[in-house]
Amino acid sequence: MGDLGRLQVGIIGASGYGGVQLVRLLKDHPQIEVVYLGGESSAGKRFSDIYPHLAHCIDLKIEAIDLDIIAERCQVVFLSLPNGLACEMAPKLLEKGCKVLDLSADYRFSNLETYSSWYGVERSDEQVATTAVYGLPELYRDRIANAQLVGCPGCYPTASLLALSPLLKQGLIQPESAIIDAKSGTSGGGRQAKTNLLLAEADNSLAAYGVAHHRHTPEIEQICSELAGHEVMIQFTPHLIPMVRGILATVYATLRDPGLVRDDLITIYQAFYRSSPWVKILPSGTYPQTKWAAGTNLCYIGIEVDPRTDRVIVMSAIDNLMKGQAGQAIQCLNLMMGWEETLGLPQLAFYP
Ligand SMILES: NC(=O)C1=CN([C@@H]2O[C@H](COP(=O)(O)OP(=O)(O)OC[C@H]3O[C@@H](n4cnc5c(N)ncnc54)[C@H](OP(=O)(O)O)[C@@H]3O)[C@@H](O)[C@H]2O)C=CC1
Numbered sequence: 112m113g114d115l116g117r118l119q120v121g122i123i124g125a126s127g128y129g130g131v132q133l134v135r136l137l138k139d140h141p142q143i144e145v146v147y148l149g150g151e152s153s154a155g156k157r158f159s160d161i162y163p164h165l166a167h168c169i170d171l172k173i174e175a176i177d178l179d180i181i182a183e184r185c186q187v188v189f190l191s192l193p194n195g196l197a198c199e200m201a202p203k204l205l206e207k208g209c210k211v212l213d214l215s216a217d218y219r220f221s222n223l224e225t226y227s228s229w230y231g232v233e234r235s236d237e238q239v240a241t242t243a244v245y246g247l248p249e250l251y252r253d254r255i256a257n258a259q260l261v262g263c264p265g266c267y268p269t270a271s272l273l274a275l276s277p278l279l280k281q282g283l284i285q286p287e288s289a290i291i292d293a294k295s296g297t298s299g300g301g302r303q304a305k306t307n308l309l310l311a312e313a314d315n316s317l318a319a320y321g322v323a324h325h326r327h328t329p330e331i332e333q334i335c336s337e338l339a340g341h342e343v344m345i346q347f348t349p350h351l352i353p354m355v356r357g358i359l360a361t362v363y364a365t366l367r368d369p370g371l372v373r374d375d376l377i378t379i380y381q382a383f384y385r386s387s388p389w390v391k392i393l394p395s396g397t398y399p400q401t402k403w404a405a406g407t408n409l410c411y412i413g414i415e416v417d418p419r420t421d422r423v424i425v426m427s428a429i430d431n432l433m434k435g436q437a438g439q440a441i442q443c444l445n446l447m448m449g450w451e452e453t454l455g456l457p458q459l460a461f462y463p
């Protein structure tokens with residue numbers, strides 16, 4: 112029998128990296144009780160069969176998906192699944208009164224044709240999709256607070272958009288000049304076995320992938336276009352780096368006013384993120400390291416200007432499984448429930 116004073120929450124996709132991160136974080140959340148874990152190949156196992164060191168956190172059995180049962184037991188459901196599955200499950204959960212937070216790409220797009228052409232999934236849930244809110248609290252706090260369905264951003268878009276938003280919103284750059292060079296640790300690819308994520312393949316090596324066609328490009332462009340007030344195309348190149356967690360996005364763009372200096376921009380960023388507890392603007396001449404964000408929901412931003420080229424260079428570091436995924440989803444839920452945005456989320460990195 113659950114603790115009825117707390118919000119009853121379910122996680123579908125509990126065995127994956129997003130799922131286990133949610134379990135770990137929600138264990139310390141004072142208002143939440145996890146009452147349901149769901150999965151496919153892991154169904155029938157106990158969570159501690161997969162993660163024995165977390166037996167003291169939760170000892171539920173992972174169940175096969177039955178949406179009626181999930182909706183009976185849960186007020187809120189996190190969907191941490193491969194793309195193309197949430198759109199099959201969310202409509203029924205919403206109809207039965209659950210709030211839904213989707214960690215996949217299914218509910219990130221305002222234009223479903225764009226989603227279908229990049230993700231290869233046809234959709235029949237247009238009406239539900241129009242109710243979804245893009246779960247980047249630093250831009251859409253009020254919309255998230257009133258949402259029943261949140262499409263949580265991708266990890267690269269989170270790091271990139273937090274770096275670009277003040278510049279676009281205030282018309283400080285030529286939008287089409289923006290170039291995002293981003294690096295991710297291997298956990299960004301999920302827990303499924305993939306050859307390129309094997310230690311023997313990824314270790315001692317650094318390489319770009321998805322060049323000129325990564326599926327996070329249209330997601331980044333959608334929000335950049337909204338901020339700029341017109342359609343914008345952005346150059347985005349991701350790289351896989353030999354570490355487990357973290358993303359560093361380095362963004363380059365041409366300033367409209369070449370008279371702007373680094374400290375002007377730092378002041379502008381500080382003002383833009385004044386009410387955003389999870390974004391930290393670094394002091395002049397300081398650049399972020401991914402390890403500072405590891406295990407936290409923080410995004411660290413460093414800013415530089417090159418007066419020779421009139422370009423601004425913004426560096427943004429997050430933990431892809433936290434601010435880039437599970438942490439941000441909980442930040443969104445906090446807003447949806449009217450709780451403090453910081454509730455239950457760690458602020459101190461794993462490292463010194
Ligand atoms: N990893 C990252 O850094 C980020 C990931 N994302 C997105 O979050 C989502 C989850 O990612 P991640 O945790 O890395 O993925 P994982 O591959 O680690 O986990 C996927 C989960 O989905 C479950 N699953 C797969 N198919 C089904 C099904 N048909 N029915 C029920 N459960 C199913 C698996 O369960 P089982 O083991 O039981 O089969 C597993 O628990 C993805 O959409 C990803 O793109 C977003 C931001 C960052």
Ligand SMILES: CC(=O)N[C@@H](CCC(=O)OP(=O)(O)O)C(=O)O
Binds near residue numbers: 265267
């Ligand atoms: C290192 C690595 O493989 N990263 C993943 C990013 C995962 C993610 O956030 O993708 P979704 O948009 O599907 O949620 C990738 O590039 O596909």
